[in-house]
Amino acid sequence: MDFHPRVINKTNITFTKDELTMLNKSLKYNLNHKHKYWLSNLAFESENAVTLLPTGEQDYIRYQVAHNIKRLYKQQNGRQTHNNMQAKNEKKAINQSKKTDQQQSFDLQS
Numbered sequence: 741m742d743f744h745p746r747v748i749n750k751t752n753i754t755f756t757k758d759e760l761t762m763l764n765k766s767l768k769y770n771l772n773h774k775h776k777y778w779l780s781n782l783a784f785e786s787e788n789a790v791t792l793l794p795t796g797e798q799d800y801i802r803y804q805v806a807h808n809i810k811r812l813y814k815q816q817n818g819r820q821t822h823n824n825m826q827a828k829n830e831k832k833a834i835n836q837s838k839k840t841d842q843q844q845s846f847d848l849q850s
Contacts, residue, residue, distance in 0.1 A: 753840055758833040779816070783809055 747763045749755060755763070775781070786805045790798050 755840075756833070756836060758829060759837050759840075762830060762833045762837070779809060779813055782812075 746766065747760060783805075786809070787802075790802050790805065793801060
């Protein structure tokens with residue numbers, strides 16, 4: 741049950757249904773699209789952060805990080821098909837929105 745629309749379009753840009761759906765998810769929505777090597781990057785960034793900790797705490801934190809990354813890896817492989825479709829749809833809507841924005845910007849400059 742919707743009480744009011746979250747997005748009010750005050751521009752002359754016409755958004756597609758997918759674009760409006762994406763915008764209605766709000767600014768805090770976390771996109772499902774992840775880069776191919778996001779878990780590896782997370783592991784490297786985590787290790788860099790761990791090395792900045794006091795020496796006595798590093799092993800415990802390193803164990804915790806490894807455990808959490810392993811859990812993320814299992815979750816990623818378990819939900820991969822659903823998330824891939826959702827991520828593709830979201831990425832398509834974002835790209836379409838960017839394309840529309842670029843065309844609108846071009847029209848304004850002409």
